[in-house]
Amino acid sequence: MIKIAKFRFKHAVMNAGKSQELIRTHYNYKVKNQNVLVLTPSIDNRNGIGIISSRTGDKINANSVMPGTMRSWLTNYFDNNEEDVICILIDETQFFIKDDILAIKELAVLTKDIPVIAYGLKVDFKGELFEGSAAAIAIAEEINEIETVCAFCNSKSIMNLRFDNKGQPVREGDQIQIGDSEYKPVCHKHYIDDNVRIIV
Numbered sequence: 001m002i003k004i005a006k007f008r009f010k011h012a013v014m015n016a017g018k019s020q021e022l023i024r025t026h027y028n029y030k031v032k033n034q035n036v037l038v039l040t041p042s043i044d045n046r047n048g049i050g051i052i053s054s055r056t057g058d059k060i061n062a063n064s065v066m067p068g069t070m071r072s073w074l075t076n077y078f079d080n081n082e083e084d085v086i087c088i089l090i091d092e093t094q095f096f097i098k099d100d101i102l103a104i105k106e107l108a109v110l111t112k113d114i115p116v117i118a119y120g121l122k123v124d125f126k127g128e129l130f131e132g133s134a135a136a137i138a139i140a141e142e143i144n145e146i147e148t149v150c151a152f153c154n155s156k157s158i159m160n161l162r163f164d165n166k167g168q169p170v171r172e173g174d175q176i177q178i179g180d181s182e183y184k185p186v187c188h189k190h191y192i193d194d195n196v197r198i199i200v
Helices: 018-030 070-080 098-112 131-139
Strands: 007-011 036-041 051-053 059-061 063-065 087-090 116-120 142-145 159-163 183-186
Touching (some): 007 018, 007 131, 018 087, 018 116, 036 051, 063 070, 070 098, 098 116, 098 131, 116 131
Parallel strands (some): 007 116, 007 142, 036 087, 087 116
Antiparallel strands (some): 051 059
16 A cells, blocks of 8 residues: 555644654654654744743744745745655744645655654634644645643643733634733633632
8 A cells, every 4th residue: 555645734722732742753753763844833932932832831843934934935945955854843833824834734745755743732812723734734644633631620621721920711802912921721611700819
């Protein structure tokens, strides 16, 4: 049977362990001395440019790519690197644009037969799909959810709730606001509860 590369999208809410799973997957390839291409959007510089870090403290280096430039970046990479890439891992997929995701699928999966595992949020704090995530859902051969529980109960968390500097829920604002402590994973019940608060 001919093995055909796939684009896999693994989505989750905040604090569910997406980066930790990416780092673990990276480790599994590296212990076999296999070349893995790791990509992260340049706009996410919380841990430094080109650094992917989990909340457990593990870190790996990644290639920082400006959203909107993935097609030219990958073309240049493949033209100038002879080493075989076994797999491509993508962190914070939601911050890339639709053409970035299409470029990865076309240039890596379809042309080079390189499997891709993309990790990211599915929806923003308003419950709306990110452009990158919507594109990943549309073109993925496989979609998986990394589950976690609500920050306020033990129900399954399905939403990301943003809080202001007073610990109160935020319902309006820019879709992209790079942060960490101001977001909590919540179930739908606590997502719509205006009385939830966090200590800041």
